[in-house]
Amino acid sequence: xxxxxxxxxxxxxxxxxxxxxxxxxxxxFILTATARQPxxxxxxxxxxxxxxxxxxxxxAKLTIGHGQVYYEVAGQDVKAATLDKMAAEYKLTFTPExxxxxxxxxxxxxxxxxxxxxLDLTNEKRKTSGYETGIPADSTDNQLAQWIMQSRxxxxxxxxxxxxxxxxxxxxxxxxxxxKIVDILQKQKINKFxxxxxxxxxxx
Amino acid sequence: MAELDTSxxxxxxxxxxxxxxxxxxxxLTAMVDLAFLLITFFMLTTSLxxxxxxxxxxxxxxxxxxxxxxxxxxxxMTILLGKNDKVAWYMGEAGKSQPNIENFSQIRASIMKNKKxxxxxxxxxxxxxxxxTSASKYKNFVDIMDELNIAQIKSAPAxxxxxxLDSEKDFMRQQGIL
Numbered sequence: 001x002x003x004x005x006x007x008x009x010x011x012x013x014x015x016x017x018x019x020x021x022x023x024x025x026x027x028x029f030i031l032t033a034t035a036r037q038p039x040x041x042x043x044x045x046x047x048x049x050x051x052x053x054x055x056x057x058x059x060a061k062l063t064i065g066h067g068q069v070y071y072e073v074a075g076q077d078v079k080a081a082t083l084d085k086m087a088a089e090y091k092l093t094f095t096p097e098x099x100x101x102x103x104x105x106x107x108x109x110x111x112x113x114x115x116x117x118x119l120d121l122t123n124e125k126r127k128t129s130g131y132e133t134g135i136p137a138d139s140t141d142n143q144l145a146q147w148i149m150q151s152r153x154x155x156x157x158x159x160x161x162x163x164x165x166x167x168x169x170x171x172x173x174x175x176x177x178x179x180k181i182v183d184i185l186q187k188q189k190i191n192k193f194x195x196x197x198x199x200x201x202x203x204x
Numbered sequence: 205m206a207e208l209d210t211s212x213x214x215x216x217x218x219x220x221x222x223x224x225x226x227x228x229x230x231x232l233t234a235m236v237d238l239a240f241l242l243i244t245f246f247m248l249t250t251s252l253x254x255x256x257x258x259x260x261x262x263x264x265x266x267x268x269x270x271x272x273x274x275x276x277x278x279x280x281m282t283i284l285l286g287k288n289d290k291v292a293w294y295m296g297e298a299g300k301s302q303p304n305i306e307n308f309s310q311i312r313a314s315i316m317k318n319k320k321x322x323x324x325x326x327x328x329x330x331x332x333x334x335x336x337t338s339a340s341k342y343k344n345f346v347d348i349m350d351e352l353n354i355a356q357i358k359s360a361p362a363x364x365x366x367x368x369l370d371s372e373k374d375f376m377r378q379q380g381i382l
Contacts, residue, residue, distance in 0.1 A: 015232035022239035029246045046346040049354060050258040064342075166257055171343035175285070175336045178345070179365050182262065191264050194257035195346060 041065045043170035048197040058155050065170035068134025072107030073151040079103040081154035109134040145184050168196040279322045282333045285340035286381030298369050315355045332361045339382050
């Protein structure tokens with residue numbers, strides 16, 4: 001009696017579905033990832049051994065470098081609300097177009113009087129417009145304090161959480177410049193802030 | 205690569221010669237490999253690019269009632285930040301002991317040593333007062349906070365950039381670091 005032959009199964013697996021799944025994941029990741037916005041102010045941040053990541057909601061970022069201050073508050077809704085409050089404060093009006101544009105921009109350093117004109121420019125022209133002279137933060141015209149104040153109000157109203165403040169300073173910036181900004185924060189009773197640093201090799 | 209030849213060989217005997225159908229299956233294994241490689245790459249880079257922060261708390265400034273915290277001289281180390289990445293530190297009260305001038309690579313050992321000494325002498329943990337002067341850079345401030353973190357000084361350091369004493373200033377001027 002001859003033996004029954006065992007049918008040999010093919011060892012190839014159909015990879016089509018696997019391929020579909022993986023590319024679906026890949027596209028999902030690419031689409032959800034937000035590109036890091038380049039900072040308008042060229043700075044080199046100091047390094048530290050701390051390992052606490054910075055949260056990316058309800059946080060304001062003060063970029064200090066070359067004696068200038070740039071400001072950014074996270075979240076499009078907060079940005080727009082802050083602009084509205086600032087407009088009311090300084091008796092200015094911004095068009096819906098400008099408002100929309102402001103809510104997607106990264107940190108800026110334009111005095112509020114020039115902000116409207118600066119927002120009207122195209123993206124390429126904005127960098128070379130010469131409007132970006134840093135936000136005025138001296139005692140006679142303290143717009144920075146107003147920006148911080150109004151964005152704190154905006155965050156409190158929209159998300160009902162306190163706003164955190166982070167400082168991103170240039171490593172070679174003179175300490176008094178940073179101190180001046182910190183004093184503005186302390187005037188508003190903000191005594192806790194995060195200094196953004198880059199990672200170091202850890203304790204040697 | 206991933207396929208074994210399972211066809212039963214050619215037909216024996218006569219009959220019509222049929223044209224063999226070309227195999228339309230494409231081997232997608234490499235494609236899947238590539239996709240997963242990309243996914244892992246994206247996952248890793250997104251988590252790595254997050255900036256890190258050190259949290260700083262400064263004493264509350266209240267113009268109306270100035271509450272100065274009294275510190276024991278025996279357990280206080282004051283670090284002054286000066287010019288050219290130099291620091292001056294002394295233990296106890298200002299003017300009573302000669303400050304030491306060091307740079308950032310030496311300060312860690314000093315902090316460690318003082319921490320040990322204070323603990324051995326009084327059984328209390330050291331309190332560090334940081335005084336950044338107007339000649340120091342922001343980087344120095346971050347570095348010194350980092351050193352305290354490395355030295356595992358648990359109590360929050362007092363950051364005092366308002367009240368730099370004249371005796372401290374004079375000494376730093378003499379040494380040329382202010």
